[in-house]
Amino acid sequence: MKTKTVAVIGAGVAGLAAGIHLAQRGLDVTLYERAGRAGxxxxxxxxxxxVFNDGAMYLAIPAILDAGFARLGMDRAALLPLRRIERMQTSTFDDGSAIRFGVGGALDAQGAGLDGRADALRAELAQLVARWRELYDVLTGDIIVRPLSVPRLLAATWRHLPKLAGTVGKELARHIADPKLRAALANVTLYTGLAPARTPAFQMVGTMAMLLDEFYLPVAGMGAIPAALEQRLLALGGKLVCNAHVQSIDVAHGRAAALTVAGRGTVPYDAIVSTVSGMHTFASLLKASDVPAAMRRKTQRAPLSQRAVSVQFGLRNRIDGVSHFNYRTPLMEQQHRFLDAGDMACLAYTVPTVTAPELARGGGSIIEVYPSIDQSLAPDAWTDARTGEVAQAAQQALAALHPLDVAVRRVRSPRYFRDQMFLYEGAVYGLSPAADSRAQYPHATPIPGLYQAGQTSYPGFGVSTSLLSGIFAAEQLLARA
Structure with missing residues (x-):
C-alpha cells in the first residue's frame, strides 16, 4: 500500500519534527494536539x-539540536539564537560554604574546608573531564544522533563499558576526592529524581555537558523551539489541529487504519505516528485485543519517572548573588534527602533570569523550584489543599534564603501534569531515567502502520533527543511506505 496520508498524535517537539520530516517527502500530514497550542x-x-517554563528548563548540548534541525532543512543558528548559561551552578552546604561553577572552567570555592582549594578542585575536575571526554564525544556526536543500534554502540564504546556499568555515585566517589566537590557534581543529575547511588553512570553525560559549557537557553525562551518548528511545518503544508482529543487508534485487518477524534468522528489514515507516551498508546488508545502480548507486558512493567510539584515565582525584586542552578545541599552520600517528602532543608531551584533577565518585567526575577514530594501518592491525591501546603513550605524555605517580593505564583501538581499536560500518570519524564533501552518503545511498533516517538522511545529524553525521536519514527515510516 502506498502511504499518502499520515496522522501524528501530539504536537510537541517530537510530533512537530515527525510532521516536518514527512511533509518534506510530500506526504499529507495532520497533527492532532489535545492542548490549545503546539509545543x-x-x-x-x-x-x-x-515568562514561565511549562516543562523543559534549558537546552543541553546544542550540537544535537543542530543535527536535528539540519535534517529538517532548518538553520538552527539563524532561526533559534541561543544564549550560553554562564553563571552555571552554586551549591551551598549546611556550614555555609559554597562551590560555584562558571564557564571556561571557572570555579569559586569559599568557606569551611574550601578556602584556598580552588586550584586543587580544578585539577580534580580536569582529571574527570579527561576520563569522560572521549566517551562523551562518541555518545553525543555519533550514538545519540542515530537510531539505537546495540552492535554499533558496543563497537564504539567497548573500551568505556566499565564506566557505564556503575552509578553516578560510584563514579564520583572513585574519582573525586573532595566530598563537597562530589556533592556539587552529583547535584547536576538530581533532575532524574534519583539519588546518586541509584543514578546510572550514563547520566554523567549531563555533568560533562555542564563542565564543557554546553548548557544554553534560547534567546526568546524555551517556547521558541516549538514555535520555529511549527512555522516550518505549516510552510510545508502540514496541518495542525489543536484542542483535538484523540480517543482511539483504530486497527483494521491487523493494521493501524484510522483515528477516532472527539467531535470529528473516525478519520482514516494510511499511517499513524503517536508521540504521546508508549504507555498511553498501548494501554489507552488501542483496544486490548489489538495489542501484542509483548507490548502489553512492556506497558505493564514500564518503570515510571518521578512525579513533581512545580512552584514558580515571578518577583518584583532582583535576586542577586545566585547562579542559574542553585542547590542547598548535603554531601553526596546524603542527597537522598532531596527525595524525602517535606525536607525543605534540601532545596534545588533555578533562577532563569540570571541568564535571561528579559523573562521578567521591570527588572524582576523568576524562580522555579521542584520540592520533594511523596512519590507514593497517585495524581488524584494531589488536591488543591495538599498542593498548596507544599507550595507554601517551598516559599518559606526560599524566603529564608532570599527576599521575595512575589508578584505571581504559579503552582502545578501531578494531577495538573496528568490532566492539563497529558503526561501519563503525571510522570514528568514518562519512563524513569534509570530505565535501560529494553523499557523504551520501538519507533516501528509491532502493529503495521503505527509508529512511536517521544519521551518513551529512544532517544526521547530531553528536548533535542525528543526532536530526533520524531525524525527516527518518520524515517521508519518512510522506509515502509
Missing part, C-alpha cells in the same frame, strides 16, 4: 509580564 513540554506561559 507540549517545551512551551512557555506568560503571566503578568513573567
Amino acid at each position: 507540549g513540554c517545551c512551551t512557555t506561559t506568560e503571566s503578568d509580564g513573567y
